[in-house]
Amino acid sequence: MLSRLALSNIKNRLRDYIVLLTGLVMSSAIFYMFANLATNESFIKSNTTFRFAVPVFYFGEVLLVIITLVYVMYANSFLLNMRLHDYGLFMMLGAKKRRVGTLMVFETLVVGAIATAIGLLLGIGLTGGLSKLLFSHLGIALHHFNPFYFKAVLTTIVLYLVLFIIAAIFNLQSLIRTPVLKLLKQNDTVNKIKAHGIGLYFAGIFGVILIGIGYYALAQIATFQLTSIPIALVTIVLGSYLIFHSSMILIIERLKKSNWARRKLNNFTLSQIMFRVQDYTKILTITSLLFALALGAITVGSAFNRQIDSLAKSNSSYTIAINNPTAKEQGLIEQLSDRTVVKYDQKFSGNHVIYNEDQFAQHPYKIVETTQSKSGTMNTYKNVPVSVSKLKKEVSSQFDFVSLGGSVLDTAPKFYATNDFNKINAKKGSVSLITVKSIAENRTVLEKLNHLQLKAYPTMDETGIGAGTFPAFLMISGIYGGLEFIGYFLGIAFLAMLASCLMFKILSGTQQDRIRYNLLTKVGTRRSLLNQSINREIFVLFALPGILGIIDVLFGLQMFKSFFNNNPYQNIQYPIIIFVVLYLLYYFLTTWLYKLIVLPKKK
Amino acid sequence: MINQPIVSVSGLRKTYGGKNEKQYEALKGIDFNVEQGEFVGIMGASGSGKTTLLNMLATLDQPTSGKVMINSQDVTTLKGDKIADFRANEIGFIFQDFNLLETLTAEENIALPLSLQGVKKSAINQAVTAVAETLSIQDLLKKYPTELSGGQKQRVAAARGIVHKPALLLGDEPTGALDSNSARELLELLTDINQKQNVSVLLVTHDPFSASFCNRILFIKDGVIGQEIRRNGVSRTEFYQDILEKLGTFEQ
Numbered sequence A: 001m002l003s004r005l006a007l008s009n010i011k012n013r014l015r016d017y018i019v020l021l022t023g024l025v026m027s028s029a030i031f032y033m034f035a036n037l038a039t040n041e042s043f044i045k046s047n048t049t050f051r052f053a054v055p056v057f058y059f060g061e062v063l064l065v066i067i068t069l070v071y072v073m074y075a076n077s078f079l080l081n082m083r084l085h086d087y088g089l090f091m092m093l094g095a096k097k098r099r100v101g102t103l104m105v106f107e108t109l110v111v112g113a114i115a116t117a118i119g120l121l122l123g124i125g126l127t128g129g130l131s132k133l134l135f136s137h138l139g140i141a142l143h144h145f146n147p148f149y150f151k152a153v154l155t156t157i158v159l160y161l162v163l164f165i166i167a168a169i170f171n172l173q174s175l176i177r178t179p180v181l182k183l184l185k186q187n188d189t190v191n192k193i194k195a196h197g198i199g200l201y202f203a204g205i206f207g208v209i210l211i212g213i214g215y216y217a218l219a220q221i222a223t224f225q226l227t228s229i230p231i232a233l234v235t236i237v238l239g240s241y242l243i244f245h246s247s248m249i250l251i252i253e254r255l256k257k258s259n260w261a262r263r264k265l266n267n268f269t270l271s272q273i274m275f276r277v278q279d280y281t282k283i284l285t286i287t288s289l290l291f292a293l294a295l296g297a298i299t300v301g302s303a304f305n306r307q308i309d310s311l312a313k314s315n316s317s318y319t320i321a322i323n324n325p326t327a328k329e330q331g332l333i334e335q336l337s338d339r340t341v342v343k344y345d346q347k348f349s350g351n352h353v354i355y356n357e358d359q360f361a362q363h364p365y366k367i368v369e370t371t372q373s374k375s376g377t378m379n380t381y382k383n384v385p386v387s388v389s390k391l392k393k394e395v396s397s398q399f400d401f402v403s404l405g406g407s408v409l410d411t412a413p414k415f416y417a418t419n420d421f422n423k424i425n426a427k428k429g430s431v432s433l434i435t436v437k438s439i440a441e442n443r444t445v446l447e448k449l450n451h452l453q454l455k456a457y458p459t460m461d462e463t464g465i466g467a468g469t470f471p472a473f474l475m476i477s478g479i480y481g482g483l484e485f486i487g488y489f490l491g492i493a494f495l496a497m498l499a500s501c502l503m504f505k506i507l508s509g510t511q512q513d514r515i516r517y518n519l520l521t522k523v524g525t526r527r528s529l530l531n532q533s534i535n536r537e538i539f540v541l542f543a544l545p546g547i548l549g550i551i552d553v554l555f556g557l558q559m560f561k562s563f564f565n566n567n568p569y570q571n572i573q574y575p576i577i578i579f580v581v582l583y584l585l586y587y588f589l590t591t592w593l594y595k596l597i598v599l600p601k602k603k
Numbered sequence B: 001m002i003n004q005p006i007v008s009v010s011g012l013r014k015t016y017g018g019k020n021e022k023q024y025e026a027l028k029g030i031d032f033n034v035e036q037g038e039f040v041g042i043m044g045a046s047g048s049g050k051t052t053l054l055n056m057l058a059t060l061d062q063p064t065s066g067k068v069m070i071n072s073q074d075v076t077t078l079k080g081d082k083i084a085d086f087r088a089n090e091i092g093f094i095f096q097d098f099n100l101l102e103t104l105t106a107e108e109n110i111a112l113p114l115s116l117q118g119v120k121k122s123a124i125n126q127a128v129t130a131v132a133e134t135l136s137i138q139d140l141l142k143k144y145p146t147e148l149s150g151g152q153k154q155r156v157a158a159a160r161g162i163v164h165k166p167a168l169l170l171g172d173e174p175t176g177a178l179d180s181n182s183a184r185e186l187l188e189l190l191t192d193i194n195q196k197q198n199v200s201v202l203l204v205t206h207d208p209f210s211a212s213f214c215n216r217i218l219f220i221k222d223g224v225i226g227q228e229i230r231r232n233g234v235s236r237t238e239f240y241q242d243i244l245e246k247l248g249t250f251e252q
Ligand SMILES: Nc1ncnc2c1ncn2[C@@H]1O[C@H](COP(=O)(O)OP(=O)(O)O)[C@@H](O)[C@H]1O
Pocket: B016, B017, B024, B026, B044, B045, B046, B047, B048, B049, B050, B051, B052, B053
């Protein structure tokens, strides 16, 4: 009988259940995405560059489990809020607590199982899609990476099973402890705000000091070494908590006294935010930290990308060298955009390579000149043409020149004037030095050329790297691309997770809010005003942790100062933009869902 | 204009249930008027259609057919923002429960209708203070609804219902959740509001005691108005007896 009641309830509250399921599905999908990377040992081990990222994965895993726990708890309280009244009613009608308890555990587990199952499917799809996108964007191929990975599936199932059992026990507890009457009257419990003026100021100031210490510790990571990370973590978490708590209440109380507050629904909106912020301080703090972590991961990841270009440029002045271009290679060269081609004739006598020095006078060879910035670590690379005499002197140290002989590596190549060069009776050849403006634009063609050359002149393969910036680029992006992949992947996963968390927390309050908005409609509030109030309220709840998160990242990047040539902020706007856009999408999704639940149907 | 009724209902019908659902006719043709300054009660057993009728008057629901004129305005044709503005300007409400927003103090709750109309802050404060004085709820103003008793909440709700000087105050069993003392206080308050502020009041109730505070009572049964009695200046206790008598015959 009760289970039939429960089923009919699901039909009546389909909207709420859809929201609940959507959130949980997102959560398990994201967790799977992450687990797919983190549990895939052969993937991590086969990509040498990831090995030092293993601690990052463990750290990420622990963090994600914690977030997921918080998340499931919120989702669960949403479910509980939705059901408590009915459970109270069942008991009033004489159902035994034990019976209702069983029903509730059953419901919680069924919801969990359905969500996990759909989430896994979605997660596999998302992993496939996102990795494909990232691989093509980063131009890398990773071995042993597979969107479907059994161990990850298992991990996800086990984790969610455990979490939902915990949630069910938790629900049972609160059901047993709450008297029936209270279950029926859930709706009128709102905590009063306990604001103590001076105490709030102190808390705020203390929070600022704590955050200051945290940021200082990060900026001075060179002096404090590893200790600065735990220091920063503790101080920043505590500091942001205190700042949120005090500043929001103080600001809102101030605003409430203004004329503005008495206009239209402003006062209502402020009160909503006020009550929320109280209740939300913890989640907002977590969210801002996660935001920082996620954004940090993406920023550092994309900073690796910048490193690739500049590191590659330090290697050579030209993009790729083509020995004795075949007709096919010539055709490929012609496809390159914005290219300059310089061709030098060669003769091979034994292990020596001979060049025509007049050709070098006409088209001087360029070498890479490295200049260090004043502060020391920042390098800039410039290609400067050199005279023949200087080239002769320095040639043995110019690796990219030495390897121009294709299969023949000659550290002491000879230079003759045109007449003498022509007289030499030896095997003839040529090398074309090709420079393109953008490697990224010409990547596929360059890859084909590189491949053909490696096949025709295999010695280059043994040295591991051919001459020119392109082979260097390939090698470095093999290393850094993996890191970048992890950065983006983690960043997006974290963001999705935290935004879903926030979304859920907001949606879990809808049962009470529905009554409020209904009442507002009854006393004659225009729908546009209700919409505006909701938009603003949720915007504040999203914006706060977002802003704090961005500030966290800006300071946090100080940690990587020495690593990224003293300028960790270069191009930071791109990851921030990507991030803000994704975050905004979540905001719109949340307001949409919120309105769907809260606003009375239009007449 | 002066003799125009404040409420004029004619041929009002309401059928619940969509095309593929079971049809249920809750109101089967209702006609009545409420004159300016009247205190009218609508009585009927549970399920007789009282709330349905009140919702039509309050523009909370659309009738299937018929006309509802309030303050010479046909409210059944209103839509969207017009409905909202109409409610905000012309009507005050007191419901049985869920009357107040728990996130706002009593004062802020009372101020809400004026804020919605865009009244200036100073004017709002004046009006709120004035209405709080008439209803003797000055010391409740700074409190949140959770800190108030049921009776106090309904007083605050009544204050919010009249702060913007509506043409009509509607109550749907406002004493339903109150103990008898608080109920009596609230009803005396409504009488006061009706007489001193000259606000027309329409009260829906199933309770003869509440009804005895009205000047005129309409009895509704099975979706039609069956009878009507007037107080004609007799004392409240006498009127109460009359109502009980009428109910005895009417409900049979
Ligand atoms: N939304 C609705 N859908 C279908 N039937 C309804 C709805 N609201 C009320 N009714 C029916 O209309 C009749 C009158 O209801 P109502 O006006 O609430 O009665 P009262 O307030 O006098 O107790 C009842 O039989 C009730 O079941």
